[in-house]
Amino acid sequence: MAGRLRRAFLAALVVGAVVVPVSAAARPEIPAPPPAAPGPVTASTLDDAYAAHRANAAKAARMAADHGDRGRAAADRAMADPGRRFLFFDGRGSGRAAEVFGDLARADRVAVLVPGSDTTLDTYGRFRAGARALAERLGDRGAVIAWLGYETPRTVSTTVATTDRADEAAPQLQAFIREVRRVVGHRAHVSVLCHSYGSVVCGRAADALDVDDLALIGSPGAGADSAAALHTSARVWAARGASDWIANVPHADASLFGITVGFGTDPVSPGFGARVFEAGTGGHSDYFTPGSKSLDNLARIVLGDTTEVSRA
Template sequence: MASRPHSHRLRRTLLAALVAASVAVPVAGAVRPAVVPAPAPTAHPPLRAATPAAFAERYAATRRDIRAAERTAAGHGDHRRAAALHVMADPARHFLDFDGRDGGRAAEVFGELPRAERIAVLVPGSDTGLERYGRLRAGALALRRALGGRCAVIGWLGYRTPGTVSPEAATDARARQAAPQLRRFVATLRAARPGARISLLCHSYGSVVCGRAAPGLRVADLVLYGSPGTGADSVAALHTPATVWAGRSGGDWVAAVPHLRLHLPFTTLGFGTDPVAPRFGARIFAAGDGGHSDYLRPHSVALANIARIVTGRPLSPAGRHA
């Protein structure tokens, strides 16, 4: 019979493997895009004046950065990246930030940010990058339409997301790197639009990023959906003044992820308590029966309830239950 210490080590090893396998769901052919060179972006001055002219100047400067990155990608022979950047440089699109280096970073605005009274910041999960940016943009557009007037949405690709099928997807290493960037971005929005109500909408691994950034962050709502966990055992452990919401759709594979944390010699695997579990303490909203990538699908139950949260409207009775 195996000794008790040996059994304990075996159990930890098996649980670690289970967490890694569950978070890294089978996504055939999912690979990280190659790192493509890009010039350093323009150093923008702080957005102190929240006027349409000030934002237009920022958007124009960022567009020049995108075009410079497009030329560099084309010269490097990465025509897929160059094509993606060419589309992003459309004058009708508005980016607060852009950096083409290290896989790419971007913060795109949907709506009239200088006049917005409600601002939703989308924090995406794994496998989101410049080549796969369309999914984040589609969700942001659908949410903007659902919100109506005096609202703006920002798609915040402010960190290097992990690959869904990768060891990083089972640890908070990328989230630890991303959290300071998210805090700085929210501070920039606060300075530019001090009277606006800001909500963070955190999808999948993005909820781990939000969990790391949450302590003391001045936002009205922290909305977790498709979340494997936040790295915290409860809402109280997030140390946030925000109202914390959580929702999970009936067809989301993330429900099968083991909600635990294993402290190993060089890392920690897993993200702790399930955000939709009663003991976590979040306010639960109905999210329908869609899949892991369907929360912001047009006309979906999840989109309707997330829009209600952002606009501060009460949820319908059906929206108060998982």
Template structure:
């Protein structure tokens, strides 16, 4: 009996497999080849270990304000010490940045100059705030480029103060080491997985000292991956993803959060061109972050984000800044 005829073999891979391999090649090229240009970066700038900060135990505004003032003074001392160490090391730019951060009137809840630097700065009156925004930054944010990050926090606080009718504060949270753009770390969730429990703990502390305040996470670019990883069990009332490459989740339900989830992207943001897929690379590691959060299928509430670029969401007077402030205030954004 003759064997059944086999279908002819083809030398062309299925279209999905070809696209998968092409995407993998592109991502690996970006992750490996692009950073070569920056391979000769200066070594880490040393900094002294920070002194353990005393706990914030008060919740009554005047008592909390006294504790916060003491905390801010301690962190200014730590910043000045780090600036002296950086100067001695020859890192004059880092030293100048740290001296600016240590000026009177600046208010840091936390600072650690080691491993690239960590910090959390308060813009506004946290002791009496009824609406609190926590800014979670994306790639390339660090102590040497901190001014731009802080400028966004100041612009947001100014907008909130003019429009919300409530006491507000913005917390610029540089609580993890953001990856460099184009690096392997910027295309994989490793840094976000490390940062997520730190962000969740930070929000819990904010909620503990200001239990009646509404807390919103504003998550830019790679910061949206951090927020997605921290979403389950977070004490935040809302999570806003903007300029996002994806979250590593297919839809909102996978975030397992009680918080309202918003998403927006400016029409001029280059991140729209990033492929929204996840490609396994090594066991337990993948490249890419999956579904676009502004895709209706993701299930987030969407807001208008104007026509600016990837770094323009907190630009003074801009559409996205106005709508982000409205979300923080618990209001509906315009043009949603």
């Protein structure tokens, strides 16, 4: 009975994806300059890259203000602050950015955060707050990168039920991890922490990510039937908060009219084969809340204190 209900639900999603227009209309294009191109980034050129992207954000703020978009202008202006550090910034459309917290050139533990749906430059604050909370938990040994490197789907849209955005994002994430490795080399332990739809991105990219740990949190599925099917040498972790609504999403996939919706096996299920850790009582947006069980365990994973990770 449960299987039939899941299939019916997924079939309804497929029909919606075929016959229902996207519920949220595309936002009018926000003018912004092309991204700065400071050249290949290495440990010795990080400061130059940071300065170039801040200057680009300042120009984007002026263009957004001239366009009459005060909200985006304020967001861009904040990113141009002298204390901000970006490995890339692109103010066009929904926006792209990769912000560094900590001393990337000297860190021996690096975490790259991959966000889920509805994350844009306009909603970036919550994503940034999570990255900052993790960086504070890591201390001087660590650096955290908030990677908004793809066009995330809207939660209320047809794209959130398919792998299309993840398929587009995966090669970009793979290229970005190669750039990070160029800065930190192989002396550093690199972890990728993937939230919600971001775990679909990570699942699509996993086989070519040069990372040590891969964590899927609040995941609707990683587009694979098992951790082994991700074809990664990284340790694969998974967690879900007790109050996370994602538990109610059918963890399966189905095809109809040539479209596949759903993302396969639940990563916290025994059959998936990930290392499942405790995430506490939090909800879908609470994994990086300071003082939470989930943040503590994520920090232990990044720091390599894996024997101290509390398992579910």
